[in-house]
Amino acid sequence: MNELDFTTRFYRTWRGFGVGSRVPFGPCHHTRAATCEHRWHDFVWNAWPTDRPCSGWVKVGWGAQSLPATSANFLKHWVFIYVRHGRVGMIFMAERFVD
Numbered sequence: 001m002n003e004l005d006f007t008t009r010f011y012r013t014w015r016g017f018g019v020g021s022r023v024p025f026g027p028c029h030h031t032r033a034a035t036c037e038h039r040w041h042d043f044v045w046n047a048w049p050t051d052r053p054c055s056g057w058v059k060v061g062w063g064a065q066s067l068p069a070t071s072a073n074f075l076k077h078w079v080f081i082y083v084r085h086g087r088v089g090m091i092f093m094a095e096r097f098v099d
Helices: none
Strands: 003-006 037-040 043-045 056-060 078-084 087-094
Touching: none
Parallel strands: none
Antiparallel strands: 003 087, 037 043, 043 056, 056 078, 078 087
C-alpha cells in the first residue's frame, strides 16, 4: 500500500500550506448526508464517520469535490489533514485507505 504521512513543517505546497498552517473553518453547508458540513478547498471537516471524530479535514478521490468518506470508496485516493489546537498537526495521504 502506498501511504505517506508527515508532521514536519519542512514540506510545503508552493503557496506555503503545510504542518503548522491554520485552516479556516468556514460556513456551514446543508447536505443530504449532514445538517452541517464544513468545507475547505474540497476537503470536508470530520467526514470519516466513526464513533470518534477524526478532528481533521478529509478528501476522497482525485475529483474537484470529495467523494463520500465511506467504505465504498476505500480503494480511492484519500488525504487527511489532522488539526490540533487550530493548526495542521499531520498530513496523511494514501493511495487506498483501509481503516
